[in-house]
Amino acid sequence: MTEDGLFRAALKSRNLVVGHLLAAAFAIGALLSLFWTPYDVTELTIATRLQAPSAVHWFGTDHFGRDILSMIMVGAQTSIAVAIVAVGIGMGIGVPLGLAAAARRGRLLDETIMRGNDLVFAFPSLLIAIMITTVFGPSALNAIIAIGIFNIPVFARLTRGAALPLWTRDYILSARVSGKGPVRISVEHILPNVTNLLIVQGTIQFSLGILAEAALSYVGLGVQPPTPSWGRMLADSQTLIAIAPHMAMFPGFAILLTVLGLNLAGDGLRDLLDPRIRNA
Amino acid sequence: MLRYTVKRLGSLLASLVVASLVIFACIEVVPGDPASFMLGINAQPDTVAALREELGLNRAPHERYIAWVGGLMTGDFGTSYTYRSPVSEIVVERLAISLPLAIYALSLTILVAFPVGILAATRRGSLTDISVMATTQLGIAIPNFWFALLMVLIFAVNLRWFSAGGFPGWDEGIPAAIKALTLPAIALALPQASILARVMRSSLLDTLSEDYIRTARAKGLTGRQALRRHALRNALIPVLTIIGLQFSFLLAGAIIIENVFFLPGLGRLVFQAISQRDLIVVESVVMLLVFAVIIVNFLVDLAYAWVDPRLRSRA
Numbered sequence: 001m002t003e004d005g006l007f008r009a010a011l012k013s014r015n016l017v018v019g020h021l022l023a024a025a026f027a028i029g030a031l032l033s034l035f036w037t038p039y040d041v042t043e044l045t046i047a048t049r050l051q052a053p054s055a056v057h058w059f060g061t062d063h064f065g066r067d068i069l070s071m072i073m074v075g076a077q078t079s080i081a082v083a084i085v086a087v088g089i090g091m092g093i094g095v096p097l098g099l100a101a102a103a104r105r106g107r108l109l110d111e112t113i114m115r116g117n118d119l120v121f122a123f124p125s126l127l128i129a130i131m132i133t134t135v136f137g138p139s140a141l142n143a144i145i146a147i148g149i150f151n152i153p154v155f156a157r158l159t160r161g162a163a164l165p166l167w168t169r170d171y172i173l174s175a176r177v178s179g180k181g182p183v184r185i186s187v188e189h190i191l192p193n194v195t196n197l198l199i200v201q202g203t204i205q206f207s208l209g210i211l212a213e214a215a216l217s218y219v220g221l222g223v224q225p226p227t228p229s230w231g232r233m234l235a236d237s238q239t240l241i242a243i244a245p246h247m248a249m250f251p252g253f254a255i256l257l258t259v260l261g262l263n264l265a266g267d268g269l270r271d272l273l274d275p276r277i278r279n280a
Numbered sequence: 281m282l283r284y285t286v287k288r289l290g291s292l293l294a295s296l297v298v299a300s301l302v303i304f305a306c307i308e309v310v311p312g313d314p315a316s317f318m319l320g321i322n323a324q325p326d327t328v329a330a331l332r333e334e335l336g337l338n339r340a341p342h343e344r345y346i347a348w349v350g351g352l353m354t355g356d357f358g359t360s361y362t363y364r365s366p367v368s369e370i371v372v373e374r375l376a377i378s379l380p381l382a383i384y385a386l387s388l389t390i391l392v393a394f395p396v397g398i399l400a401a402t403r404r405g406s407l408t409d410i411s412v413m414a415t416t417q418l419g420i421a422i423p424n425f426w427f428a429l430l431m432v433l434i435f436a437v438n439l440r441w442f443s444a445g446g447f448p449g450w451d452e453g454i455p456a457a458i459k460a461l462t463l464p465a466i467a468l469a470l471p472q473a474s475i476l477a478r479v480m481r482s483s484l485l486d487t488l489s490e491d492y493i494r495t496a497r498a499k500g501l502t503g504r505q506a507l508r509r510h511a512l513r514n515a516l517i518p519v520l521t522i523i524g525l526q527f528s529f530l531l532a533g534a535i536i537i538e539n540v541f542f543l544p545g546l547g548r549l550v551f552q553a554i555s556q557r558d559l560i561v562v563e564s565v566v567m568l569l570v571f572a573v574i575i576v577n578f579l580v581d582l583a584y585a586w587v588d589p590r591l592r593s594r595a
Contacts, residue, residue: 115291115294118291119298119299122295122299122570122574123299124528124573126532126533126536127566127570130550130554130562130566131303132306134306134554134559135306135307135309135310211423214423215423215425215536218536219535219536219551221554234429237429238540241437245433248430248433252423252426252430255426256422256426259420260418263417263420264417
């Protein structure tokens with residue numbers, strides 16, 4: 001399919017368009033909050049605490065009188081940053097491991113990498129996070145590491161699985177005959193052919209990262225106050241839910257819509273980039 | 281099958297050994313040493329020394345590791361520093377909540393996901409199918425702790441059908457205990473049921489397009505008969521794998537939901553132990569959860585190989 005044709009197909013995919021629009025809305029909110037928010041999120045004004053949504057505070061205020069819309073905008077920064085770095089760790093380590101395992105199929109290196117993967121898989125990500133935060137204390141960095149570690153086997157498995165059949169192709173054989181080593185073949189020929197899959201999985205892991213960050217912050221193991229984070233905002237809302245339900249509504253919808261947007265975008269991308277599904 | 285079992289058992293043991301080493305090493309690298317970490321910066325040197333003695337920190341790390349693993353195998357998980365009682369006793373007490381909760385949530389997951397997935401697959405492209413796909417997409421995207429908060433708001437605060445949290449204990453009668461676990465179980469089940477319904481649907485769609493289904497129909501079976509006798513059985517294989525994974529996820533994943541509902545289960549125990557810096561409890565409970573996950577995965581692998589003989593020969 002030509003680039004133009006791909007673009008047209010992309011515009012026709014409802015999942016892709018809706019998903020990207022949702023995800024873009026939050027990305028724009030996060031970017032905007034770097035320069036401007038309706039109110040200062042560190043400013044505590046007890047006089048205006050727990051206000052319901054109004055023309056002055058669109059999403060209302062929290063128990064310290066902070067503007068919830070502004071906090072959601074800055075919270076988007078936190079979520080996106082944590083998820084991006086976590087996916088980066090997963091891809092940065094997982095993809096080379098997967099490529100190496102595929103290049104050395106059935107040998108000791110492959111076995112070692114895959115068994116190591118199984119082991120990390122056996123640790124639920126939350127437990128990894130708990131161990132890390134127990135030892136090093138709760139922080140955004142530790143949340144990133146915990147989520148990132150869990151991403152490594154996902155990308156390693158995916159890359160290995162996609163790379164294995166490629167190694168039997170004729171063009172790889174001719175590359176070998178021309179004297180290219182396994183590293184060069186992996187980088188020049190295998191990697192470009194698994195990129196589509198990696199992009200799709202990256203989108204899904206990104207949405208899982210946002211959910212994981214929110215969950216960790218909710219139980220106090222992630223981003224620490226006063227930095228706003230959606231999970232933390234939900235934790236704060238819990239005891240006040242009977243008198244200020246809006247405190248729980250907006251951060252929850254922010255997580256839901258971002259994750260939904262990314263999942264839809266991932267589904268749409270998969271349909272678009274996988275020729276078997278596209279032509280079916 | 282025996283060869284496969286032995287091979288899988290070997291990798292199970294290796295996983296357990298490595299997992300225990302990792303967890304032990306994590307506790308070893310806490311800033312300072314475990315005793316001063318647990319007591320905090322204001323502790324008196326003699327108190328720290330006493331705790332070091334109690335925890336056996338004066339021994340070499342490998343001796344302590346062997347003692348710890350040996351203890352785990354005999355059911356001796358050490359003594360909690362904050363509760364001043366054996367960790368195994370506390371764990372058993374907490375498991376009486378966490379395990380029923382996981383089973384309850386898994387039952388709900390299966391009860392919802394099976395009929396919904398089958399309905400969507402057999403009516404592919406219909407309004408029913410589209411609604412199922414849309415609802416499950418939402419179910420996967422909703423953070424379950426937020427869904428839990430919303431349920432508290434609706435069913436506990438507004439309608440007053442359930443209490444907002446806490447657990448009356450099994451002594452108060454099974455109905456009361458089940459009632460207290462209902463909202464947490466629904467919150468845990470929602471994303472899992474959404475995932476499982478989708479897996480059920482796509483797996484069934486795959487089998488329904490197989491040649492043997494066409495043959496069965498050609499032999500005169502109705503769509504419903506072909507579904508019941510041939511398609512469902514084969515479609516169940518990937519579904520069972522997911523169910524196994526979900527059970528281990530529910531055991532470990534209940535940690536957060538237990539905190540939303542103030543349920544005194546294993547998850548809450550872990551968080552209390554973290555805030556009280558009770559390393560012995562954290563170490564043992566995390567190991568126990570990892571152990572449960574690894575065992576469940578092992579059983580799933582065996583069940584999978586039992587159902588699908590091709591896997592045995594591949595191993």
